[in-house]
Amino acid sequence: MTRQAAVDSLPWQHPAPSLAARTNRSEVRKREVRRHLGARPQFAGAGDRMYSDVIDAYHGETGLALAESAVAALDLAWRELLHTEPPDEYTDGTLYHKRQPLILRELAAHKLFGRLSEPVAGVPGVRVSPEEVIVCAYSSTMLLEEAVATLARPGGVIVYPEGLYKSSGIHVEKYGLRMQACPVAPDDSFKIDPELLASCLDYFAERGELCGVLLTLPGNPVFTEYSAEELLAIGRVLVTHGMPVICDMAFDCMVAQHIPIAALQIPTVDGVRRLYDQVLTITGNSKGYNAFGPCKLGAACSGNAEWLAEVRERLTISFQRESTHLARAVVEHTPADYFAHNRVRMLEQLDRAHGRIAAINARFDAKVIRPLGSRQGMFLTVVFDDALLDRACVATSAELEDLLLAGAGIDTVALDRTGSERLGVRFNVLAPRKAPGRESADLVDELFERLEQLIQQIGEGLTYPKVLAESGLPMLESAAAQ
DSSP, X not given: OOHHHHHHTSGGGSOOOOHHHHHHHHHHHHXXXXXXXXXXXXXXXXXXXXXESXXXXXXXXXXXXXXXXXXXXXXXXXXXHHTSXXXXXXXXXXXXXXXXOHHHHHHIIIIITGGGTSOBTTBOOOOOOGGGEEEEESOTHHHHHHHHHHHOOTTOEEEEESOOOTTHHHHHHTTTOEEEEEOOOSSTTOOOOHHHHHHHHHHHHHTTOEEEEEEESSOSSOOOOOOHHHHHHHHHHHHHHTOOEEEEOTTXXXXXXXXXXXXXXXXXXXXXXXXXXXXXXXXXXXSSSOXXXXXXXEEEEOSOHHHHHHHHHHOOSOOOHHHHHHHHHHHHTOOHHHHHHHHHHHHHHHHHHHHHHHHHHHHHTSOOEEEOSOSOSSEEEEEEOHHHHHHTTOOSHHHHHXXXXXXXXXXXXXXXXXXXXXXXXXEEOSSOBSSTTXXXXXXXXXXXXXXXXXXXXHHTTOOHHHHXXXXXXXXXXXXGGO
């Protein structure tokens, strides 16, 4: 088979489904299912045990408190704002600038992007300066949207390796861009395949459609560990194609080992190229720092000054000095050992979930559930045995998401929302909950007990259509019909 024939047989030859449509379909359906389940639904556990309410393993909150030192700093900041004279620097028009406060750019450069400077032995990294950082109030999502807007043009395509933030489609497709997934390695490692990525980029570049690349590193929904050599292979593909790259690095503080791709330097025939000059890296303080409300901020950095300026000009919502003061308190006063402690808690919870999966597989004497990727972060992504899903009459991850909610009361993220066609879902195993603000790590045991009981019932003849019929629910519409 020729190279072109091999490329022509790959999935990007066919129009990609709209991720925004899939996301909207999922959200509408979840509300519909919950209405049918009623106020206090009951679900089977082991033996004769019954559990009430839906377990929300869908949301992205960690359930972790702010660092104690950050809480103390926030208390002081609130008092300064509400009851006393603010500090003298509060009136500094540069430090507390309403569009791009210098104090937050300095903190972002040194703390939010600190790992770029010393990623791992043997990788020189990049020391980010405040002049190479832009910030926005409340959320990094706004930075993602404005960065995408700078790349948008009619008929344009954004390529992304399979697996990204569950609502990325809404934020990208609103600008008229088409999103195209590039499959990652077919095994459970979920690693980006440089050769597949190169072929996918070639295909759209040759047609004049390629606008850029969207990465999610560290991964969401699946975290995968990459060696420096593996990332260099991916980096060579990106440098060769020369397209702008947006990298969502929101989960950086949650993982112990991560080499930011923007920290790499790629040898070429024309000399060493810094990926930092091609990549816009976006993060924030809402996840790793567990910031909330007015204490949150988003940040982006790049060595491409023109691109950075273009995104900055699109950021029209100003910081209030009060929000700058509160966000500063969180970032400035959260120590490194806070992240290390939280990573230990996450690993313990992932180990707990993996133990439950191993026990389920042992009892069924088959790998009915398989985790993807590596044990880091707050999420666990699993795929289900094809034979099991065939018996359940489940053909897509959207139907699996629906079955888990209607049949076991477990709310999850279908992998089709993340651009993956694998038959699996993403669980928040760090902080599942039955109501907002009532996260509990212990609910993971109940979650997997309910899941095991559902698998048992499928073995006894229960199917997805039967679950829907018993609940009085209509069949799930395709995303294209929404």
